[in-house]
Amino acid sequence: xxxxxxxxxxxxxxxxxxxxxxxxxxxxxxxxxxxxxxxxxxxxxxxxxxxxxxxxxxxxxxxxxxxxxxxxxxxxxxxxxxxxxxxxxxxxxxxxxxxxxxxxxxxxxxxxxxxxxxxxxxxxxxxxxxxxxxxxxxxxxxxxxxxxxxx
Numbered sequence: 663x664x665x666x667x668x669x670x671x672x673x674x675x676x677x678x679x680x681x682x683x684x685x686x687x688x689x690x691x692x693x694x695x696x697x698x699x700x701x702x703x704x705x706x707x708x709x710x711x712x713x714x715x716x717x718x719x720x721x722x723x724x725x726x727x728x729x730x731x732x733x734x735x736x737x738x739x740x741x742x743x744x745x746x747x748x749x750x751x752x753x754x755x756x757x758x759x760x761x762x763x764x765x766x767x768x769x770x771x772x773x774x775x776x777x778x779x780x781x782x783x784x785x786x787x788x789x790x791x792x793x794x795x796x797x798x799x800x801x802x803x804x805x806x807x808x809x810x811x812x813x
Contacts, residue, residue: 665715665755666695687751694718716756716797723752724800760799762807768795769807781812 663671673688698718699710710718726749733742760768769791772778778787791804 665712665719666710669695669715669755683747684751687748691719691722691752691755694722713797719752719756720797720800723749723756726752757797760795760803762803765795765799765803766807766811769804769811773808773811778812781809784808784812787812 669688669691673685673692676685676688695710695715695718698714702710702714726745730742730745730749733739733745769787772790772794773783773787776783776787776790787808788805791808792801795804
């Protein structure tokens, strides 16, 4: 079953069980996926691949994380909790992310194979790593590890 289909099925369940908060988040995800399908539409083909749906979900999760940070900095714990609850729902549909140690192992292998040795090579390494780890690791973690390994 595709990720999109599991979101739609979960949406129906949330409606039946009258889970208002969950329903709101799932409707938001459905709208974002639909928006992406419309913007990506070529040759009458409208279905997104699971990778594209994961991109949409990762973007939504990143937005929630940034909001949580801003709300906590602003002393709005109530709004931060609401965003955390939404983030948990979104993360149910995302594949398990790689740990920092797993990312570090991949980065070390890539740096070795490219012969990268300084921060001047960061762009090259990041380009390859983001393509390789897209949907598997957060960009901020990859960036942090690449910086640490090259410095």
